[in-house]
Amino acid sequence: MSVLPRGFTVIWGDQTYVPISIQAHVKKGGSLTNLITWETECPSCAKQFTLLTGMAFKSPRRRCDACKAPGRKVSQDKKKFRKQIEGVLP
Numbered sequence: 001m002s003v004l005p006r007g008f009t010v011i012w013g014d015q016t017y018v019p020i021s022i023q024a025h026v027k028k029g030g031s032l033t034n035l036i037t038w039e040t041e042c043p044s045c046a047k048q049f050t051l052l053t054g055m056a057f058k059s060p061r062r063r064c065d066a067c068k069a070p071g072r073k074v075s076q077d078k079k080k081f082r083k084q085i086e087g088v089l090p
């Protein structure tokens with residue numbers, strides 16, 4: 001991985017994304033770019049999962065496939081999770 005400095009991570013919200021591989025990719029027009037595979041922890045179930053992005057890291061996926069919930073804020077999940085731990089919710 002020569003493109004990113006050693007130990008590079010991205011923190012989005014309070015979620016940490018760690019790059020685990022970079023692959024060269026040819027775009028439609030024929031120009032070269034890189035695709036990055038990131039590893040992060042799902043804020044809903046705490047499992048590690050991977051996602052693929054281009055070099056522009058914009059609005060990355062927050063949750064794993066099992067927990068995906070487009071449009072629902074991650075902070076709502078966290079509040080529910082905390083209530084479950086505290087025994088407020090079943």
Ligand SMILES: [Zn+2]
Binds near residue numbers: 046063064065
């Ligand atoms: Zn999950």
